Amino acid sequence: MKIDILTLFPEFTDSMKTWSIISRGIESGLVEINSVNIRDFSANKHKKVDDYPYGGGPGMVMTPQPLYDALKGVNSQNKKTIYLSPMGKPLNQEKLMELSKEKELVLLCGHYEGIDQRIIDNYVDEEISIGDFILTGGELPAMVLIDGIVRLIPGVLNNEDSSVEESFSNGLLEHNQYTRPEDFMGHRVPEVLLSGNHKKIDEYKIESSIRNTLNKRPDLIDTDKLSKEELEVYKGLRSETNK
Secondary structure (H helix, E strand, C coil), X not given: CEEEEEECCHHHHHHHHHCHHHHHHHHCCCCEEEEEEHHHHCCCCCCCCEECCCCCCCCCEXXXXXXXXXXXXXXXXXXXXXXXXXXXEECCHHHHHHHCCCCEEEEEECEXXXXXXXXXXXXXXXXXXXXXXXXXXXXXXXXXXXXXHHCCCCCCCCXXXXXXXXXXXXXXXXXXXXXXXXXXXXXXXXXXXHCCCHHHHHHHHHHHHHHHHHHHCHHHCCHHXXXXXXXXXXXXXXXXXXX
C-alpha cells in the first residue's frame, strides 16, 4: 500500500516511519509512506497557504490553489482521498479494515479553521474524524489512521491472528491478557490459562471478552453478530447481572 500525506509539517508525519510495526511494514516493502509539503505547491512568493475567510470570522482558512496542486502532484484523482476532519464520520475498526484493502490512499491534513470547501466538494472522497474534539491540525488523526491500517495489511504483523483476536474485530472488547510471572505481588494469573486445556481456555477467553464488553462498552454489543457460543455466554452473564 502507498500512502501520501499532504501536510504543512512533513517532518512530523515522517517521524512515524521509525515506529515498530510501521517500520516493519516499510522495510518489508508492504507499505510506502510519502509526506508531501503543501507549501511546496503554493504559487505565493512567500509560500503562503492561508487567507481570511469570506463572510468574516476568526482564524484563517487554507486556500484552494496549493491544496489542488498538491493533490494533482500525487495524482489523487486515481486514489482514494481522505480529508481528516472533525466533521467526518467517526473512525472505527470496520473502517480501518475497509481502508486496509486499498492499494493507494491520499490523506489530506488541514490546519487553521480548515480548508476551502471547494476542495472538499470536488476532490475529496471521504471525511474521517477520530473523535468529537478539535486538534490544531490533521497530522495526528492521519497518523492514527495509518497506524490502525498498516497493522491490518497481511504480512505486516508476525502473527496474523494478532489483528483478528483483539478489541472491536468481532464487535466485542478483547479478553484479559496475562504474562509472566504467574504470581505478581500476590495477584495470580487465572488457573485456567495455566491448565493446558485448550477448550477451557477458549471458553475463558469468550467469557472474559463478553464480560469486559458488558462492563466497559455495553453499547458495542449486537447480539445478531454474536456466534451461538458467544450468545449463550452473553445470556448467562446478563442473567447473573439481573439477579
